[in-house]
Amino acid sequence: MPETKTRREETTRPESPEDRAPDAQASEAQGEPDREAQTAEKPKLSDEERLQGLEPDKLRRIAYDMLLARRFEEKAAEAYALGKIGGFCHLYIGQEAVATGAIHALRPDDYVMTAYREHAHALQCGIEPNAVMAELYGRADGCSKGKGGSMHMFSAEKNYLGGHGIVGGQIPLALGVAWKIKYRGEDRVMQVYCGEAAVNQGAFHESLNMAALWKVPLILIVENNRFGMGTAWERASSLYDIYRKAGAYAMPSAVADGMDVLDMYRVTREAVERARAGEGPTLIEARTYRFVGHSMSDPVSGVYRTKEDVEKEKANDPIRIYADLLARVGILSQEELEKMDEEVKALSEASADFAEKSPEPGPDELYTEIYAEENVAGRLYFDGRR
Amino acid sequence: MAVVTYREALNQALAEEMERDPDVFLMGEEVGVYNGAYKVSKGLLDRFGELRVVDTPITELGFAGLGVGAAMTGVRPVIEFMTWNFAILAFDQIFNSAAKMRSMSGGQFKMPITFRGPTGAALQLAAQHSQALESQVAHYPGVKVVVPGTPADAKGLLKAAIRDDDPVCVFEGEMLYNMKGEVSEDAELVIPLGVADLKREGSDVSIITHGKMIHVALQAAAQLEKDGVSAEVLDLRSLRPLDTDAILNTVAKTNRVVLLEEGWPYGGITATIAAMIQEEAFDELDAPILRVTQADVPMPYAKGLEKIAKPSAELVIEKVNRVLYR
Numbered sequence: 001m002p003e004t005k006t007r008r009e010e011t012t013r014p015e016s017p018e019d020r021a022p023d024a025q026a027s028e029a030q031g032e033p034d035r036e037a038q039t040a041e042k043p044k045l046s047d048e049e050r051l052q053g054l055e056p057d058k059l060r061r062i063a064y065d066m067l068l069a070r071r072f073e074e075k076a077a078e079a080y081a082l083g084k085i086g087g088f089c090h091l092y093i094g095q096e097a098v099a100t101g102a103i104h105a106l107r108p109d110d111y112v113m114t115a116y117r118e119h120a121h122a123l124q125c126g127i128e129p130n131a132v133m134a135e136l137y138g139r140a141d142g143c144s145k146g147k148g149g150s151m152h153m154f155s156a157e158k159n160y161l162g163g164h165g166i167v168g169g170q171i172p173l174a175l176g177v178a179w180k181i182k183y184r185g186e187d188r189v190m191q192v193y194c195g196e197a198a199v200n201q202g203a204f205h206e207s208l209n210m211a212a213l214w215k216v217p218l219i220l221i222v223e224n225n226r227f228g229m230g231t232a233w234e235r236a237s238s239l240y241d242i243y244r245k246a247g248a249y250a251m252p253s254a255v256a257d258g259m260d261v262l263d264m265y266r267v268t269r270e271a272v273e274r275a276r277a278g279e280g281p282t283l284i285e286a287r288t289y290r291f292v293g294h295s296m297s298d299p300v301s302g303v304y305r306t307k308e309d310v311e312k313e314k315a316n317d318p319i320r321i322y323a324d325l326l327a328r329v330g331i332l333s334q335e336e337l338e339k340m341d342e343e344v345k346a347l348s349e350a351s352a353d354f355a356e357k358s359p360e361p362g363p364d365e366l367y368t369e370i371y372a373e374e375n376v377a378g379r380l381y382f383d384g385r386r
Numbered sequence: 387m388a389v390v391t392y393r394e395a396l397n398q399a400l401a402e403e404m405e406r407d408p409d410v411f412l413m414g415e416e417v418g419v420y421n422g423a424y425k426v427s428k429g430l431l432d433r434f435g436e437l438r439v440v441d442t443p444i445t446e447l448g449f450a451g452l453g454v455g456a457a458m459t460g461v462r463p464v465i466e467f468m469t470w471n472f473a474i475l476a477f478d479q480i481f482n483s484a485a486k487m488r489s490m491s492g493g494q495f496k497m498p499i500t501f502r503g504p505t506g507a508a509l510q511l512a513a514q515h516s517q518a519l520e521s522q523v524a525h526y527p528g529v530k531v532v533v534p535g536t537p538a539d540a541k542g543l544l545k546a547a548i549r550d551d552d553p554v555c556v557f558e559g560e561m562l563y564n565m566k567g568e569v570s571e572d573a574e575l576v577i578p579l580g581v582a583d584l585k586r587e588g589s590d591v592s593i594i595t596h597g598k599m600i601h602v603a604l605q606a607a608a609q610l611e612k613d614g615v616s617a618e619v620l621d622l623r624s625l626r627p628l629d630t631d632a633i634l635n636t637v638a639k640t641n642r643v644v645l646l647e648e649g650w651p652y653g654g655i656t657a658t659i660a661a662m663i664q665e666e667a668f669d670e671l672d673a674p675i676l677r678v679t680q681a682d683v684p685m686p687y688a689k690g691l692e693k694i695a696k697p698s699a700e701l702v703i704e705k706v707n708r709v710l711y712r
Contacts, residue, residue: 111459145492154491161458162491166482172451173458173483180456183411183437203478206448213443369493370528372551378580378627381527382658384665 042257047329050262056331060340062104062261063332066096066319068344069120072129075348076119076136080296084356085136089150090117094291097318098223099124099193101256101264102286105272106191111181113161113174114193116151117223121193125160127153133351139358146361147369167228168194168201171220175207178216178281189217189275191268196285197228199242205249208283212251215280219271222285223258229294230304246283258288259316262325289313388571392534393563395541396426396502400464402573403548404434407462410548413440413449414466414503423468424504424563450476450501454483457499457553464548467503470519470557476501484553485528496551502544504560505533506598506648507685510692516685518649520557520597524625525653530579531625533557533597537567539623542577550579559598580627584636588618591706592636594659595646596622599697603646606702617706625655633659634667641672642709646702651679673709678702 051059073091080089092099095117103112103124114121122132127143135142135153143153144163152163161177164170174192181188198204199222211218222242226233234240246253252274256267264286271282291314293300301307326332332340371380390398404410411434416423418431418441431439442449446467453463467473473480480501487495507516524531530552534540540558547554559565585600586607593603600621607617620636622629637643643663645656660675681695 113455142492144490144494147492148490152490154494156491156494161455161495162487164483166478169451169478169482172448172479173455175448176452176455176457176463177459178455179452180459180461183456183461203447203451206443206445207451209443210445210448210452370489371530372488372496376580376627377578377629378582378624379630380580380627382628382662 042255042260042263047325050325051329052262052266058104059326059331062100062265063319063322063326063337064340064344065104065124066100066261066322067341068129068347069096069100069123070319071341071344072123072132072348072351073119075352076133077292077296079136079352085150086138087149088116089136089296090294091292091296092117092120092290094313094318095223095225095258095288096120097261097264097322098221098258098286098288101261102191102221102268102284105265105268106189109159110188111159111161111174111177111190112192113170113177113190114163115167115170115195115198116163116165117195118151118153118163122153122155122160122163125155126158127155127160129347129351130354133355134358137355137358138360139355140361140365141354141358145365145369147365168198168203170194171198171203171207174220175211175216175218178211178218179214182214182216187276189219189272191219191221193221193223195228196222196224196226196233196242197231197236198222199245200236208246208249208251208281211281212249215278217275217278218281219268219275220281220283221268222283223288224285225288225290227290227294227304230298232304241285243283243285251281251283253283253285256284256286258286259318259321261318261322289316291317387568389566390537390569391563392537392540392559392565392567393424393426395537395567395569396544396558397428397430398569399541399544399548400427400430401433403545404430404438406573409461410464411438411440411461412464412466413442413453415442415444415468417441417466422466424560426563427466446472446475447479451479451483453499453501454479454487454497457484457497458487458495462498462500462548464500464502467501469515469560470503470505471515471517473501473503474519480523480529480553480555481526485526488552489528497553498551499553500544500547500556501553502547502556502558504563505557506560507680507692507696508560510687510689511685512687513684518557518597518647518680520555520625521647521649521653521655523555524655528553530554530627531557532579532623533625534623535559535562535597535600535621537565537569539577539583539621541569542575543579543623546576546579549576554579557597562598577623579624580629581623582629582632583621583623584618584632585621586617586619588616588640590616590640591642591644591709592618592620592640593644593646593702593706594620594622594633594636596625596655597648599646599648602697602699603702606699606706609699609703610706615706615710628659630662633663637663637667638670641670643671643675644678644702644705644709645675646678646697648697649680650682651677652682654679673711676705676709678705
């Protein structure tokens, strides 16, 4: 497998053919088409066109990354059931194409930030599976030293800016990072994710307005998995089409098929190129679906969706769709896929062993890293324990 | 030393720090073209340009969060709230993001951001525009809180806040902007956070307070002196970190304490200090600790009601007499 750092693009890809341009004007569409009608707007492309001239190594790497996210989380779910992982734990199973495709369109020096359904994003940015699993276990070798957990993974080195737990709260933060890029005149972009339910928060609208007003290099990807916890999107928004909300801020937007990793890559690339060219932010609505409950404490189906609903969507498994394509074009055979699967399973297994052996943070860690400097004038803590 | 207003002192601090460090920028409502709602940023747009003095839409949550994200990746934002009352809209970003980023990332991200704006009641601005919120903000581990009460402290503490690698919330006195005082012209004169200042020495009783209330305390102390009572006035200047040594020293000196704050009593900083004193210096006390705060009600508009709702020198004198058993 290629090195971790190649998970993000190192070089500029050739121009896309015009007919593949995302629907930047889609926000001007009339009426309120339903979900199926909108997703069907995805351009009808041949296999060849879908591959966008990407190198076979990169295409295989994308398969590997999606597969790793899936197997890693299956292992995490197992560990959670055994009580080895605590707290809230939100799995990404079913949505892997979104972050995998979108982060592959970035360079290593670009920034990524998301909400709390973040294990795949953290892995995709190059944090080692061992460090992600150790964080889930709350251990000292975790990527946040065991202080963040499932919802607060970070890596300054990989430009992965977390893991945020308040719905929509990360969007203004990402706006600030994009603003910093502009302030310093850097050649970078900020890619931030939120769920569709976050779109109803004021933070989303305030940020879109300023991002468009100041033309900062922000790419906001809304992962529309159709449920804010147990509330169907149709029951939470007066307008189904999230990408159209960008129109209120004169911001370009597009819909991407969040079950198709190459469509995610294609649409994100367009937005990244626009941002790098100084043309400002883009809103991308990624239509996806989670095959698992909202968190580990939520059953896969029940009060808000039926077992049949979920089974029907599983026919669109993003890994299956992609593997079939690669097999068809002769880039990844069934045997190679199985070998790859064994490899990521072993890696996930090893990460759990690593986490198991990693020490818990010691009691002396309780008061570290809260302030920059502990030896200051005056008292910082008032619990009488120090 | 030159005599300048509290407003000019803050302006000098901003200008000097922006001059010193190109990563420092000022952002908020009306800070640029309008020169600041309270004219604190007067002239800064002309001097530093619109990349570094940024007028925002009215969107407190959004631009506070913008500052936090920018600070996380290496620059040093100064975020101005037109008043701290409006910052309540931004508390999610101050408490959930700025205060916790370093800790929940295992120390990977520093947070060199300053949030500033006026606090407390002015005159007849009614319930939503008259709140002293510094105690509430100081409640959150991860943030620092300073409340300057004089022009010199305003300049020195704001400079310290901007240079600090933690989120510092600066609570300016809305009624103090016109106050004049001697201020050093030394651009390197920084007042460290967490160091209290004895604004008046005394031997009979300690009045411990901060911000605008130091002037109420000094007024009460002057009145008490005529009555033969020697009151010490300790200005905390910083609520977190808190100069507990200075507090314990004055308690040991006078053995009697009146705590004064502009905000409400419930969960106020005075409650924290009273608890701390009885835990750590109970034997030094010759009387129970008493407090003077705002009446525990939303601020009324009517002039007479507002007057009696606010802490006053009369109320302080009354409490001092009680701790002296006079």
